[in-house]
Amino acid sequence: MIVMAVDPGREKCGLALVSAHDVLKKQVVSSTLFLDVVKEQVKEYSVDRVILGDGTGSKEFLVALEDALPHLPVLTVDEYATSEEARRRYWLDHKPRGWRRLVPTSMQVPPEPYDDYVAVILAERFFAQELT
Numbered sequence: 001m002i003v004m005a006v007d008p009g010r011e012k013c014g015l016a017l018v019s020a021h022d023v024l025k026k027q028v029v030s031s032t033l034f035l036d037v038v039k040e041q042v043k044e045y046s047v048d049r050v051i052l053g054d055g056t057g058s059k060e061f062l063v064a065l066e067d068a069l070p071h072l073p074v075l076t077v078d079e080y081a082t083s084e085e086a087r088r089r090y091w092l093d094h095k096p097r098g099w100r101r102l103v104p105t106s107m108q109v110p111p112e113p114y115d116d117y118v119a120v121i122l123a124e125r126f127f128a129q130e131l132t
Contacts, residue, residue, distance in 0.1 A: 004042060005051040005123035006034075007079070007115045008061040014115025017045050018123035020131075026116035034061075035068050042069060051126045053079040053118065077122045077129075086117035 002024065007014035013034050016026040024045060029037045041047070050065055052058055054076045065074045091105035100108060 001048045002045055003049050003051050003123050003126060004038065004045070004047045005053075005077075005119040005126070006038070006061065006065070007053045007082070007118035007122060008055065008057045009115060010057060012113055012115055013061075014113075014117070014119035015041070016116055016119035016123055017041060017047070018120060018127075020127050023120055023123075026120055028113040028115045035064060038065070039068060042072065047072065050074045051122050052076050053082065053122050055079040075126065077125050079118070079122065082118045082121045085121055086114050089117050089120075090114040 002017060002019050005014075005016045005018060009031060011031055012028050013031055014026070014028055015037065017024040025041070038050075042050075050069065050072055052062055052065065052074055058076060062074060062076065087110060088105070090110045091108070094110070096103070096105060096108070
Protein backbone atom coordinates (compact mmCIF):
# COMPACT_ATOMS: atom_id res chain seq x y z
CA MET A 1 0.00 0.00 0.00
CA ILE A 2 1.22 3.48 -0.87
CA VAL A 3 -0.16 6.52 0.90
CA MET A 4 0.27 10.20 0.21
CA ALA A 5 0.55 12.10 3.46
CA VAL A 6 -0.22 15.81 3.53
CA ASP A 7 0.77 18.38 6.12
CA PRO A 8 -1.57 21.25 5.20
CA GLY A 9 -0.59 24.88 5.60
CA ARG A 10 -1.67 28.34 4.52
CA GLU A 11 1.36 29.06 2.32
CA LYS A 12 3.09 25.68 1.92
CA CYS A 13 2.30 22.01 2.36
CA GLY A 14 4.42 19.01 3.15
CA LEU A 15 3.85 15.98 0.94
CA ALA A 16 5.23 12.49 1.35
CA LEU A 17 4.67 9.29 -0.60
CA VAL A 18 5.22 6.42 1.79
CA SER A 19 4.84 2.66 1.78
CA ALA A 20 4.78 0.58 4.95
CA HIS A 21 8.56 0.23 4.77
CA ASP A 22 9.94 3.14 2.76
CA VAL A 23 9.67 6.86 2.03
CA LEU A 24 9.38 7.03 -1.75
CA LYS A 25 9.34 10.83 -2.08
CA LYS A 26 8.93 13.88 0.11
CA GLN A 27 8.70 17.54 -0.75
CA VAL A 28 7.37 20.93 0.25
CA VAL A 29 5.06 22.64 -2.25
CA SER A 30 3.25 25.94 -2.41
CA SER A 31 -0.37 25.73 -1.29
CA THR A 32 -1.40 27.25 -4.62
CA LEU A 33 0.22 24.35 -6.54
CA PHE A 34 -0.82 21.71 -4.04
CA LEU A 35 -3.74 20.07 -5.89
CA ASP A 36 -1.91 19.91 -9.21
CA VAL A 37 1.08 18.19 -7.59
CA VAL A 38 -1.15 15.80 -5.65
CA LYS A 39 -3.12 14.74 -8.74
CA GLU A 40 0.07 14.16 -10.72
CA GLN A 41 1.74 12.10 -8.00
CA VAL A 42 -1.37 10.07 -7.18
CA LYS A 43 -1.32 8.82 -10.77
CA GLU A 44 2.45 8.37 -10.96
CA TYR A 45 2.72 6.37 -7.72
CA SER A 46 -0.66 4.55 -7.76
CA VAL A 47 -1.59 5.95 -4.36
CA ASP A 48 -4.10 3.89 -2.36
CA ARG A 49 -5.21 6.60 0.06
CA VAL A 50 -4.45 10.11 1.26
CA ILE A 51 -3.52 10.86 4.86
CA LEU A 52 -4.18 14.43 5.98
CA GLY A 53 -2.90 16.09 9.13
CA ASP A 54 -5.67 17.59 11.23
CA GLY A 55 -3.89 20.92 11.79
CA THR A 56 -4.06 24.33 10.12
CA GLY A 57 -6.68 24.54 7.38
CA SER A 58 -7.28 20.81 7.31
CA LYS A 59 -11.04 21.14 6.76
CA GLU A 60 -10.56 23.14 3.56
CA PHE A 61 -7.90 20.71 2.37
CA LEU A 62 -10.17 17.74 3.14
CA VAL A 63 -12.96 19.18 0.99
CA ALA A 64 -10.54 20.03 -1.84
CA LEU A 65 -8.95 16.55 -1.77
CA GLU A 66 -12.31 14.77 -1.72
CA ASP A 67 -13.50 16.87 -4.68
CA ALA A 68 -10.29 16.41 -6.67
CA LEU A 69 -9.84 12.69 -5.87
CA PRO A 70 -13.31 11.20 -5.35
CA HIS A 71 -12.00 7.66 -5.94
CA LEU A 72 -9.49 7.81 -3.03
CA PRO A 73 -10.25 7.64 0.68
CA VAL A 74 -8.92 10.64 2.62
CA LEU A 75 -8.23 10.02 6.31
CA THR A 76 -7.18 12.54 8.93
CA VAL A 77 -4.41 11.84 11.45
CA ASP A 78 -3.56 13.70 14.65
CA GLU A 79 -0.74 16.20 14.12
CA TYR A 80 0.09 16.64 17.80
CA ALA A 81 3.84 17.28 18.32
CA THR A 82 4.76 16.44 14.72
CA SER A 83 6.60 19.72 14.19
CA GLU A 84 8.98 19.04 17.05
CA GLU A 85 9.67 15.50 15.83
CA ALA A 86 10.10 16.74 12.25
CA ARG A 87 12.62 19.35 13.37
CA ARG A 88 14.62 16.68 15.21
CA ARG A 89 14.64 14.45 12.13
CA TYR A 90 15.63 17.34 9.90
CA TRP A 91 18.74 17.90 11.98
CA LEU A 92 19.58 14.18 11.91
CA ASP A 93 19.54 14.30 8.10
CA HIS A 94 21.22 17.72 7.81
CA LYS A 95 23.97 17.90 10.40
CA PRO A 96 24.65 21.49 11.51
CA ARG A 97 27.81 23.08 10.14
CA GLY A 98 29.84 26.10 11.08
CA TRP A 99 28.50 28.09 14.02
CA ARG A 100 25.33 25.95 14.09
CA ARG A 101 27.39 23.06 15.50
CA LEU A 102 27.85 25.10 18.69
CA VAL A 103 24.13 25.62 19.35
CA PRO A 104 21.91 22.70 20.42
CA THR A 105 19.61 21.77 17.54
CA SER A 106 16.64 21.86 19.93
CA MET A 107 17.19 25.64 20.05
CA GLN A 108 17.48 26.11 16.28
CA VAL A 109 14.97 26.52 13.50
CA PRO A 110 16.01 24.73 10.30
CA PRO A 111 17.10 27.12 7.53
CA GLU A 112 14.55 25.63 5.11
CA PRO A 113 10.98 24.35 5.40
CA TYR A 114 10.62 20.88 6.92
CA ASP A 115 6.90 20.29 6.38
CA ASP A 116 7.79 17.22 4.29
CA TYR A 117 9.19 15.58 7.43
CA VAL A 118 5.86 16.25 9.16
CA ALA A 119 4.09 14.50 6.27
CA VAL A 120 6.34 11.45 6.70
CA ILE A 121 5.48 11.32 10.41
CA LEU A 122 1.76 11.49 9.58
CA ALA A 123 2.16 8.51 7.24
CA GLU A 124 4.07 6.60 9.91
CA ARG A 125 1.28 7.27 12.40
CA PHE A 126 -1.25 5.95 9.91
CA PHE A 127 0.73 2.76 9.31
CA ALA A 128 1.22 2.28 13.07
CA GLN A 129 -2.55 2.46 13.55
CA GLU A 130 -3.17 0.07 10.63
CA LEU A 131 -0.77 -2.55 12.00
CA THR A 132 -2.32 -2.60 15.48
